[in-house]
Amino acid sequence: MSPAKAKKATSENVNLTPYYDVIVSPVITEKATNGSQFNQVTFRVHKDATKPVIRSAVEKLFNVKVTAVNTHNRQGKTKIFRGRRGTRSDVKYAVVTLAEGSKIDITTGL
Numbered sequence: 001m002s003p004a005k006a007k008k009a010t011s012e013n014v015n016l017t018p019y020y021d022v023i024v025s026p027v028i029t030e031k032a033t034n035g036s037q038f039n040q041v042t043f044r045v046h047k048d049a050t051k052p053v054i055r056s057a058v059e060k061l062f063n064v065k066v067t068a069v070n071t072h073n074r075q076g077k078t079k080i081f082r083g084r085r086g087t088r089s090d091v092k093y094a095v096v097t098l099a100e101g102s103k104i105d106i107t108t109g110l
Helices: 032-039 053-061
Strands: 024-028 038-043 066-074 080-082 082-089 092-097
Touching: 024 053, 032 038, 038 053, 053 066, 053 092
Parallel strands: none
Antiparallel strands: 024 038, 038 092, 066 092, 080 082
């Protein structure tokens, strides 16, 4: 028996990014909704996601054109509740700027 040949990596047989795992949830706050005036949408994303991965995930999932992606990490705070000390988890946010004419309705979901 001859050894099996390895398949050549192409876009048809390789799933490079599980896009649903990149975007955790949309952020619905007053500050995030004010960004809609400037055609921006804010998402909570996976902590290891990079800007190119976030861009491709938003473009594939929502069928829109992305012009810019800005990210920032929020470090978890230490809080005391009823005498017990706890720590909030670290979160990474992505502010995605969409091209003119593109729009995402985050209230309907995926």
